[in-house]
Amino acid sequence: MAVTLAIDCMGGDHGPSVTVPAALDFLRRDAECSVILVGLEDVIRPLLGRAAEDFGARLQLRHASEIVGMDEAVGSALRGKKDSSMRVVADLVKSGEAEAALSAGNTGALMAISRFVLKTLPGIDRPAIATILPTMKGHTYVLDLGANVDCEPEHLLQFGIMGAMLVSALEHKDRPSVGLLNIGEEAIKGNEVVKRAGELLKVSGLNFFGNVEGDDIYKGTTDVVVCDGFVGNVALKTSEGLAQMITTFLREAFSRNWLTKLAALMARPALNAFKARVDHRRYNGASLLGLRGVVVKSHGSADTFAFRCALERAAEAARNNLPARIAARMAAAVVA
Amino acid sequence: MAVTLAIDCMGGDHGPSVTVPAALDFLRRDAECSVILVGLEDVIRPLLGRAAEDFGARLQLRHASEIVGMDEAVGSALRGKKDSSMRVVADLVKSGEAEAALSAGNTGALMAISRFVLKTLPGIDRPAIATILPTMKGHTYVLDLGANVDCEPEHLLQFGIMGAMLVSALEHKDRPSVGLLNIGEEAIKGNEVVKRAGELLKVSGLNFFGNVEGDDIYKGTTDVVVCDGFVGNVALKTSEGLAQMITTFLREAFSRNWLTKLAALMARPALNAFKARVDHRRYNGASLLGLRGVVVKSHGSADTFAFRCALERAAEAARNNLPARIAARMAAAVVA
Numbered sequence: 001m002a003v004t005l006a007i008d009c010m011g012g013d014h015g016p017s018v019t020v021p022a023a024l025d026f027l028r029r030d031a032e033c034s035v036i037l038v039g040l041e042d043v044i045r046p047l048l049g050r051a052a053e054d055f056g057a058r059l060q061l062r063h064a065s066e067i068v069g070m071d072e073a074v075g076s077a078l079r080g081k082k083d084s085s086m087r088v089v090a091d092l093v094k095s096g097e098a099e100a101a102l103s104a105g106n107t108g109a110l111m112a113i114s115r116f117v118l119k120t121l122p123g124i125d126r127p128a129i130a131t132i133l134p135t136m137k138g139h140t141y142v143l144d145l146g147a148n149v150d151c152e153p154e155h156l157l158q159f160g161i162m163g164a165m166l167v168s169a170l171e172h173k174d175r176p177s178v179g180l181l182n183i184g185e186e187a188i189k190g191n192e193v194v195k196r197a198g199e200l201l202k203v204s205g206l207n208f209f210g211n212v213e214g215d216d217i218y219k220g221t222t223d224v225v226v227c228d229g230f231v232g233n234v235a236l237k238t239s240e241g242l243a244q245m246i247t248t249f250l251r252e253a254f255s256r257n258w259l260t261k262l263a264a265l266m267a268r269p270a271l272n273a274f275k276a277r278v279d280h281r282r283y284n285g286a287s288l289l290g291l292r293g294v295v296v297k298s299h300g301s302a303d304t305f306a307f308r309c310a311l312e313r314a315a316e317a318a319r320n321n322l323p324a325r326i327a328a329r330m331a332a333a334v335v336a
Numbered sequence: 337m338a339v340t341l342a343i344d345c346m347g348g349d350h351g352p353s354v355t356v357p358a359a360l361d362f363l364r365r366d367a368e369c370s371v372i373l374v375g376l377e378d379v380i381r382p383l384l385g386r387a388a389e390d391f392g393a394r395l396q397l398r399h400a401s402e403i404v405g406m407d408e409a410v411g412s413a414l415r416g417k418k419d420s421s422m423r424v425v426a427d428l429v430k431s432g433e434a435e436a437a438l439s440a441g442n443t444g445a446l447m448a449i450s451r452f453v454l455k456t457l458p459g460i461d462r463p464a465i466a467t468i469l470p471t472m473k474g475h476t477y478v479l480d481l482g483a484n485v486d487c488e489p490e491h492l493l494q495f496g497i498m499g500a501m502l503v504s505a506l507e508h509k510d511r512p513s514v515g516l517l518n519i520g521e522e523a524i525k526g527n528e529v530v531k532r533a534g535e536l537l538k539v540s541g542l543n544f545f546g547n548v549e550g551d552d553i554y555k556g557t558t559d560v561v562v563c564d565g566f567v568g569n570v571a572l573k574t575s576e577g578l579a580q581m582i583t584t585f586l587r588e589a590f591s592r593n594w595l596t597k598l599a600a601l602m603a604r605p606a607l608n609a610f611k612a613r614v615d616h617r618r619y620n621g622a623s624l625l626g627l628r629g630v631v632v633k634s635h636g637s638a639d640t641f642a643f644r645c646a647l648e649r650a651a652e653a654a655r656n657n658l659p660a661r662i663a664a665r666m667a668a669a670v671v672a
Contacts, residue, residue, distance in 0.1 A: 136581050146519050149527040183482050183569040191485040191566055214573025218581040227570070230527055233519040234567050235574045237550025242575050245472050245554040246582055246614065253610035260606040266599040267590070274589035278582065 002032040003318040005311060006089035006098035009039035010067045011105025012300045012307070016040075019104065020047040022307035026315075027055050029308075033315050034058040036098055039085040040065070064088040068109045070300060077109035078116060086110055090117035093293040099318035100294035102285075102311060104302055110295065111147055111288060118293045121323060123330035127290035128159050128229070129297065130166055131236065132283040135220030139283065141167055142217060142225045146233035147288075156180065156197035156226055157204060161329050162289040163224035164206050169320035170313065171223070179212030179222035181231060193228070201226075204333060243278070285310030287317060290326065294318045338368040339654040341647060342425035342434035345375035346403045347441025348636045348643070352376075355440065356383040358643035362651075363391050365644075369651050370394040372434055375421040376401070400424040404445045406636060413445035414452060422446060426453035429629040435654035436630035438621075438647060440638055446631065447483055447624060454627045457659060459666035463626035464495050464565070465633065466502055467572065468619040471556030475619065477503055478553060478561045482569035483624075492516065492533035492562055493540060497665050498625040499560035500542050505656035506649065507559070515548030515558035517567060529564070537562075540669060579614070621646030623653060626662065630654045 005026075009019040016039060023035050034057070037044055041063040051059055064085040068077040081087060086109060089101035094117050103110050107129070115127055130143035143159050143166075144151075160178045167176035180198050201208040209222045214235060217225050227235070250271075254264035264271070280299075284306040288295040296314040298307050341362075345355040352375060359371050370393070373380055377399040387395055402420040404413040417423060422445060425437035430453050439446050443465070451463055466479035479499050484491060496514045503512035516534050537544040545558045550571060553561050563571070586607075590600035600607070616635075620642040624631040632650040634643050 134581075136584060149519065181570060183485065183566055183573075194566075214570045214575070215577030215580065217574055218577035230519055230530075231567055231570050234517060234550045234563070234571055237519075238553055238571045238574055239550070239578050241551030241554035242578055243582070244551065245470075246579070248472060249610050249613050253606040253613070254603070256606065256609065260603075260609075263599065263602040263606055267596075267603045270589040270592065270596040270599055273592065273596075274585050277585050277589070 001319045002034065003099040003315050004034040004036060004097065005314055005318070006036045006038060006092035006101045007311070008085040008089045008101070008103035008105060009037050009044055010064075010085040011103040012298060012302060013070070014303070016044050016047055018302060018304050018307055020044055022304045022311060024048070024051050025304065025308050026311040027051075027058055030312070030315060034060070036060045036062050036092055038062045038064050038088045038092070039067070062088060062092070068105050070106050072106060072109060074108045074112045077106065078112045087113050087117070090114050090293075090295070093295070094118055100296065100314040102296045102298065102314050104298035104300050104307065107146070107297055110297055114288055114291055114293075114295045118291045118295070120290050121292055121327045121330060123333070124158055124162070124290035124326070126155055126158075127288055128162055129286050130163055130289055131286040133217060133239070134278050134283060135218050137220030140217055140220055140223060140225055142227070142232055142235070143289065144227065144229040144232050145236055145286065146229045148229040151193060151228040153193055153196035153200055156193070156228065157200040158290070158330070159226045160201050160204065160206055160208070160224065161333060162326050163226060165322060165325040165329055166287055166289060166317070167223045169322040169325055170316050173223060175207040176223035177207045177209045178224045178226060179209045179216060181214070181225050181227035181235075182211035183213065184211070197226075281306035282309055285313035287313075287322075292323055294322055337655045338370065339435040339651050340370040340372060340433065341650055341654070342372045342374060342428035342437045343647070344421040344425045344437070344439035344441060345373050345380055346400075346421040347439040348634060348638060349406070349440075350639075352380050352383055354638060354640050354643050356380055358640045358647060360384075360387050361640065361644050362647040363387075363394055366648070366651060370396070372396045372398050372428055374398045374400050374424045374428070375403070398424060398428070404441050406442050408442060408445060410444045410448045413442065414448045423449050423453070426450050426629075426631070429631070430454055436632065436650040438632045438634065438650050440634035440636050440643065443482070443633055446633055450624055450627050450629075450631045454629045454631070456626050457628055457663045457666060459669070460494055460498070460626035460662070462491055462494075463624055464498055465622050466499055466625055467622040469553060469575070470614050470619060471554050473556030476553055476556055476559060476561055478563070478568055478571070479625065480563065480565040480568050481572055481622065482565045484565040487529060487564035489529055489532035489536055492529070492564065493536040493669075494626070494666070495562045496537050496540065496542055496544070496560065497669060498662050499562060501658060501661040501665055502623055502625060502653070503559045505658040505661055506652050509559060511543040512559035513543045513545045514560045514562060515545045515552060517550070517561050517563035517571075518547035519549065520547070533562075617642035618645055621649035623649075623658075628659055630658055
């Protein structure tokens with residue numbers, strides 16, 4: 001199915017120098033989709049080269065006069081910059097000109113703007129952010145990642161529903177398994193909110209696996225892991241820190257002397273195969289779930305390849321009507 | 337200073353086959369310390385060999401007729417087994433015959449028994465569990481790791497004090513830095529309990545760094561990282577899962593074909609240097625803090641080397657009067 005993506009070209013650490021080539025690459029590979037590049041026209045147009053002729057109506061450029069800063073306060077971005085590229089991509093989804101919005105900008109601002117412009121789906125109290133992590137078996141979707149702290153059990157149930165629908169839309173799995181992040185497999189463990197959330201998930205009709213622990217994320221025990229935004233953010237950031245440390249230690253171990261450097265040269269194919277397997281760029285594109293429209297957040301430091309992965313993910317979510325799936329599943333849950 | 341360790345020889349996945357050799361090795365390396373080996377006499381004595389003559393009064397054996405199972409319910413261990421090896425090591429600290437108790441058994445049971453026998457220090461509401469993790473700069477102490485879910489801000493303050501005193505006792509640092517695990521550096525972020533805990537820590541007289549994020553654990557930003565037991569447990573287990581996945585992927589990358597296998601052979605010195613640097617066995621020995629006595633929990637799967645590391649850690653904590661340090665710091669905090 002043909003979908004149109006509205007791309008905030010100004011967000012992220014590298015701005016249009018990454019987002020524009022990634023968008024053109026995406027158009028080249030997906031002959032059905034279209035994009036609307038949003039941002040400062042003077043900056044974007046010179047980067048297009050012959051693309052305007054190549055892609056015709058599949059490539060549009062929409063000028064937006066303002067830019068949301070990476071560290072800008074949410075209030076200032078939301079109320080002070082009504083013509084920001086971030087705001088315009090949300091507006092384009094709202095008006096139906098695009099099926100998905102994508103930005104590598106400030107996460108808090110993107111969430112606030114998306115929520116303000118698009119509104120939440122019926123029955124969803126709070127939108128959540130879901131990311132994908134590599135696992136021993138493939139990959140797993142984890143939510144929430146920081147949009148929601150101090151959650152109630154009902155919120156965790158909603159995250160479970162949204163996560164399951166995300167997997168069904170992106171992976172075409174009928175009944176994705178959902179795990180509840182806890183600190184022990186026994187039902188007696190964990191805090192009060194999590195205990196009650198487990199009871200709600202058990203009767204939700206979802207394919208609820210039960211409690212999982214932190215190591216189950218990387219074991220790939222379930223398709224979806226549900227937790228509150230505080231815990232999810234800590235788990236993600238801790239993982240980033242550990243991965244960074246291991247990478248640094250490996251590099252240092254291989255650069256100690258000429259013998260280890262020679263070994264590194266010989267080991268390059270193996271090390272490259274290893275790197276490809278855990279390459280976080282492939283998993284770029286966190287979904288803002290629970291909104292009346294598809295919104296995807298790229299990592300700010302994404303390169304062209306990573307940003308294109310996020311575009312592909314956004315297109316797939318839009319193609320499979322993710323918001324409608326969530327709305328339908330929520331309606332079923334309310335009736336039940 | 338000479339200290340005596342009471343060692344539960346029956347706990348852990350390997351029981352006396354690991355704990356006894358580790359204890360003898362410890363005695364060989366630390367000429368001042370003594371140990372009391374606790375457990376089934378018939379099982380332990382044959383493992384001693386000539387050690388009884390070698391170490392004289394520094395090595396005692398105390399029979400305990402019962403064993404707490406690794407998965408045994410806390411209530412059954414606490415009330416049903418008054419002559420368990422785990423119970424007897426706590427009793428020996430209580431009576432003053434030993435300065436520290438050590439077990440590789442069931443964590444929940446060890447915490448419950450230690451708390452029942454030894455009681456908490458004045459001003460401490462709940463004991464906590466602290467572990468050590470390797471970092472880019474050395475290592476960091478993280479607490480709590482699962483003893484306490486649903487914490488109040490005051491508990492997090494107490495964890496900060498206990499963690500700082502642990503570092504002062506084990507590392508001989510005067511004013512260890514303390515970070516509060518949160519999901520953003522801005523004070524506005526985080527949940528209500530953490531926000532309020534930050535305010536308490538700020539005026540506590542501790543060397544409070546402020547908020548840290550998950551990746552700061554492995555960056556080694558602060559000497560101590562404070563969080564509630566739910567979050568700490570998730571961070572630790574997630575790290576274990578990720579480390580396991582990376583190890584597996586590395587092994588698989590190097591065993592793909594004869595060329596990568598040859599590379600692995602050449603890379604062995606570098607890979608071994610890397611492994612030594614992140615060897616979790618060196619960090620074995622989690623401290624149960626806030627009790628009127630030193631209690632250290634070894635990982636259940638510890639080998640002889642890892643268990644000896646935990647013994648050395650317990651001896652150092654006892655030698656430096658960790659409980660007295662915590663009590664003194666708590667008294668100062670109450671006055672302030």
